[in-house]
Amino acid sequence: xxxxxxxxxxxxxxxxxxxxxxxxxxxxxxxxxxxxxxxxxxxxxxxxxxxxxxxxxxxxxxxxxxxxxxxxxxxxxxxxxxxxxxxxxxxxxxxxxxxxxxxxxxxxxxxxxxxxx
Amino acid sequence: xxxxxxxxxxxxxxxxxxxxxxxxxxxxxxxxxxxxxxxxxxxxxxxxxxxxxxxxxxxxxxxxxxxxxxxxxxxxxxxxxxxxxxxxxxxxxxxxxxxxxxxxxxxxxxxxxxxxx
Numbered sequence: 001x002x003x004x005x006x007x008x009x010x011x012x013x014x015x016x017x018x019x020x021x022x023x024x025x026x027x028x029x030x031x032x033x034x035x036x037x038x039x040x041x042x043x044x045x046x047x048x049x050x051x052x053x054x055x056x057x058x059x060x061x062x063x064x065x066x067x068x069x070x071x072x073x074x075x076x077x078x079x080x081x082x083x084x085x086x087x088x089x090x091x092x093x094x095x096x097x098x099x100x101x102x103x104x105x106x107x108x109x110x111x112x113x114x115x116x117x
Numbered sequence: 118x119x120x121x122x123x124x125x126x127x128x129x130x131x132x133x134x135x136x137x138x139x140x141x142x143x144x145x146x147x148x149x150x151x152x153x154x155x156x157x158x159x160x161x162x163x164x165x166x167x168x169x170x171x172x173x174x175x176x177x178x179x180x181x182x183x184x185x186x187x188x189x190x191x192x193x194x195x196x197x198x199x200x201x202x203x204x205x206x207x208x209x210x211x212x213x214x215x216x217x218x219x220x221x222x223x224x225x226x227x228x229x230x231x232x233x234x
Binding site for chain 1: 121123124125126127128130131132133136139140143189191192194195197198200201202203204205207208
């Protein structure tokens, strides 16, 4: 179910360590050991996060038993971006309104400043 | 913490009913009762979802005691879109590679077809 894939993706992204892992992988393939280092968390903890990311299809792991490099899989991010993108006009409208309001405020202040002179 | 806000946003989006509620609100303000109707879930269940969305700053509720309309607040979606947008080149690259591959495959097939004639 498409809706469910999105839930799995968003749920996987709802953790700062998992987002940091994806950011690290965006520069290229990395082994699990290398991934664990900068996060100061145990290997089992990293493995847990990697399992969540793998189930969400956000990473793939090499099948080499010695060195199982992780790599980013961006396709689920595209679907998530498409979903959020549907709301773009809402946040743009909001900033447009804020912009108009600030312009009106500035114009008003200039008028008052002229009067005060 | 910026990272934490993102986790709260993604976590709120990780549910199909909550995403459907946001989609409904994207057309304008709606009362809680009206929101509950199309989802065939109880009012308390809808209220629970609305609380999650409100804590995430994705909706705001009117203070009118009789009719507390909900409305969409898109600012957290902008931050989420920005985060995901950083990965755009990854999914575009991937589709570029797939595209090149399909073109190469088509060229090869045409060549074979010509030879077969």
